[in-house]
Amino acid sequence: MRGSVYYQTAELTKIIFQEGAKKQDRINPKHLHYQKIASYNTMKSYRDVWNNFLNYLKEHWNVKDCEKINFEHILAYIDYKVEYYPSKQYLQKIISALGKLEIALNYYSKLKYDFPILYDFSIRSSLLTEATNLKLVADNYHNRTYQDPIKLIENLSKSKHKIAAKIELEGGARVEACTLIKKEQLLEYKIDKITQNNKGVLFTKEKGGKEGNIYILVDTYKLLLLEIETVGVFKINRANYMKDIRETAKRLNIASEGTHGFRWNFAKRRLFEYANAGYTYEQSLLLVSKEMKHNRANITEHYLGG
Known part of the structure; x- marks a missing residue:
């Protein structure tokens, strides 16, 4: 139509x-x-x-x-x-x-x-x-984090899908930020002030036009850069990516939590990193929410079962 x-x-x-x-x-x-x-x-x-x-x-x-x-x-x-x-x-x-x-x-x-x-x-x-059955709409909290996200990612059928999943897991990006990435979005390397580790910086634009930088591991950044330098752009089919996750999880006898599962893993890990860096619980909630391009701190509590 x-x-x-x-x-x-x-x-x-x-x-x-x-x-x-x-x-x-x-x-x-x-x-x-x-x-x-x-x-x-x-x-x-x-x-x-x-x-x-x-x-x-x-x-x-x-x-x-x-x-x-x-x-x-x-x-x-x-x-x-x-x-x-x-x-x-x-x-x-x-x-x-x-x-x-x-x-x-x-x-x-x-x-x-x-x-x-x-x-x-x-x-x-x-x-x-x-x-x-999630605590989205009822009393029963459902933890959507993957117990072993790396195992799931390493068994995905396509290398591009592995890169996209790592971007979600390491940087907290939504899936739409991973489907099309251009070279100008790669902003070299920078020290993550929270962990003091050197990381690759990726500029993303997600839901509602929300923009910002995310930090991914250097190895993931290099794989992304190589893909872009080889073919000019990093691009995946969203439906095929989601299907690969479901089918791989089923093959490994892992409960599939879709692409959001990687963001759940990110939220829990990142909150712990903020705590180790000396931030209060309330400060950590707000800052992790902002990194995940949410407006409210209590959204992070949702990922924690709070």
């Missing part, structure tokens, strides 16, 4: 919104209004989620056509939202909105094509169940 994010969601809204449709008709598979939305406020709430989701895909996946959405995008978006400690109610709204997006896309495809595309976002239900 061509057009802006807001045009596309408007077109899908026209298809699925039926103001005043009776409930008995909306639950009847044989009725014209089956699975449609009858409430204006509900439709507005869901469309807000759709707009956010499509803007996320445009920014982080370079997907500008809602017809190209697949389950990998659903998985990544929910994982992306879960990192920010959402309430159970908010996460449920996202899940419900994506369910209605699936229905709207299927309606649209049936109207447009002789051989319609079949959209299946059912993975969202299992993701909600999983998230409910």
Whole structure:
């Protein structure tokens, strides 16, 4: 579908919104209004989620056509939202909105094509169940750190994926900061004032346009530099990277915590490094949060189970 994010969601809204449709008709598979939305406020709430989701895909996946959405995008978006400690109610709204997006896309495809595309976002239900078992939305804290992240990284199938994972683990970068890195982002070496170790400095721009430097090990920096000098740029396919992590974890009989797991490892290690450098607990929380490009100190407590 061509057009802006807001045009596309408007077109899908026209298809699925039926103001005043009776409930008995909306639950009847044989009725014209089956699975449609009858409430204006509900439709507005869901469309807000759709707009956010499509803007996320445009920014982080370079997907500008809602017809190209697949389950990998659903998985990544929910994982992306879960990192920010959402309430159970908010996460449920996202899940419900994506369910209605699936229905709207299927309606649209049936109207447009002789051989319609079949959209299946059912993975969202299992993701909600999983998230409910985290301290993201319930009382049970789920530690997403990898017990042996190096073992997982060293067994990834592609060298580029290993570099990306190390950048997340060592520097606390989000996955979107690792999918495309240009030479001008490499800022040579600098002493990390917290550990007093020499590290490679990488400039990143992440969610919401947040910018800043991250510190990675010298060996990782050299591998990144070599890759860029060889092919001109460091670039990976996000979906393939995430798939490699899941499949490698399964092969090694390790619980897969996705790419965020590496950031969890970073947060816990970095907080310990700040403590060793003489910072108070509150100072450490704030500074680690800033390194991870969060706005609030209590986000770091989320990674600690606090």
